[in-house]
Amino acid sequence: MAWFGRIVDRAAPEVSWASHSDFEDFDRVIAKSFSDAGKRKHAINDNFLKEDEYLAKALHGSLKLEPPAWNRNVNQNGNVNQRRISFPHSTSFSICAGCKNVIGHGRVLRCMGAVWHPECLKCHGCNLPISDYEFSLSGNFAYHKSCYKENHHPRCDVCHHFMRTNAAGFVEYKVHPFWAQKYCPHHDRDGTPRCCSCDRFEPREVQYAALNDGRKLCLECLDSAIMDTADCQPLYRDIQQFFESSNMKLEQKIPLLLVERQALNEAMDGETNGHHHMPETRGLCLSEEQTVSTVSREPRFGLGNRQMRLEPYKLVRHSEVTAILVLYGLPRLLTGSILAHEMMHAWLRLKGYPRLREDVEEGICQVVAHMWLAAEIASISTSRQAKRSPFEKKLGDFFKHQIENDISPVYGNGFRAGNQAVLKYGFQKTLYHIRSTGSFPY
Structure with missing residues (x-):
């Protein structure tokens, strides 16, 4: 310890001890120095993060797959829109339009201007997921094509079959001007009986009263x-x-x-x-x-x-x-x-x-x-x-x-x-x- 004492002794004359306030100023200078260094470090990190985010967005945008123009068909009956569903892989976090939860990495459905989990896009008719490449829309509701036909395609009030579609793609049927009864046009000429009083066809399963002169009378008449x-x-x-x-x-x-x-x-x-x-x-x-x-x-x-x-x-x-x-x-x-x-x-x-x-x-x-x-x-x-x-x-x-x-x-x-x-x-x-x-x- 002699050598340490000697050093101190030599330096002692050159050291002047500052007051308590001087020490406080000194501490502030040191703290500010550390603060400025931290800000510079955060600024550098933010720049790197922004650059990474920009690159990720660019990559995500390049992977978006929209339905091709030729696939955005409108059914010729005027009330069924059919669109093809795309299955891109998600590279960022999006919100599912069905369950409102975050969609992570993996397959997603991109349709109707939104993204969906594959299991969240459900048919409004049967409530089962739509996995087909084509589906039908009615308003804001999606349907399987078969479910849409079952719920919206007109049926004949006489034979209960779906109305036939002609060569131009339009559904053809007749409507009684008073009773609003919808029926296939061929029932006018295929011998289907109608009531001689009220002029209505009866459903196939309903019987008429047969008059002796050949006329048919519905049970209500x-x-x-x-x-x-x-x-x-x-x-x-x-x-x-x-x-x-x-x-x-x-x-x-x-x-x-x-x-x-x-x-x-x-x-x-x-x-x-x-x-x-x-x-x-x-x-x-x-x-x-x-x-x-x-x-x-x-x-x-x-x-x-x-x-x-x-x-x-x-x-x-x-x-x-x-x-x-x-x-x-x-x-x-x-x-x-x-x-x-x-x-x-x-x-x-x-x-x-x-x-x-x-x-x-x-x-x-x-x-x-x-x-x-x-x-x-x-x-x-x-x-x-x-x-x-x-x-x-x-x-x-x-x-x-x-x-x-x-x-x-x-x-x-x-x-x-x-x-x-x-x-x-x-x-x-x-x-x-x-x-x-x-x-x-x-």
């Missing part, structure tokens, strides 16, 4: 169908009261007979002074002496006897009107509208109206049928009609729709011209103008 002459008498009295309330009382008692289609066609052929007839005639106002086969007993529908009894009825002419014939087996509202139409023909003849143009006479008769239907539909909800089927009002609306939208020049145009005149001038003034001029007022 059968519920209110009038099957024989005796069954129609209460309805006949109701319509007579309707005419009286419209100031058109019929003084003469006119026989009313319900007949099958063959008897109606035979009576129409024997009527030499009849009025215009539709292709499918359901009623007739007779003015000739004839013998008509009338339905005298209601057919029985079910597993038992389906026969009906026809009885000859000899018509003798006492005036311009011999009888009114109506096709049997039609619902009450349709039978009533036909009866109101034919009774208007009888009223015009019995009141001495001149021979009218076909569109004028048939038009005003359709106006009366339409007026009666409107009154009956309005009364269905009353307590007196409480026992009527809920379907009956819809059926009445359909019969009105048929009258209003008839495209024939005689019945359709005649009704629209007559209805416009009645709405503008009133029913009685319209009748007066018809009797005076033979035409509708305008």
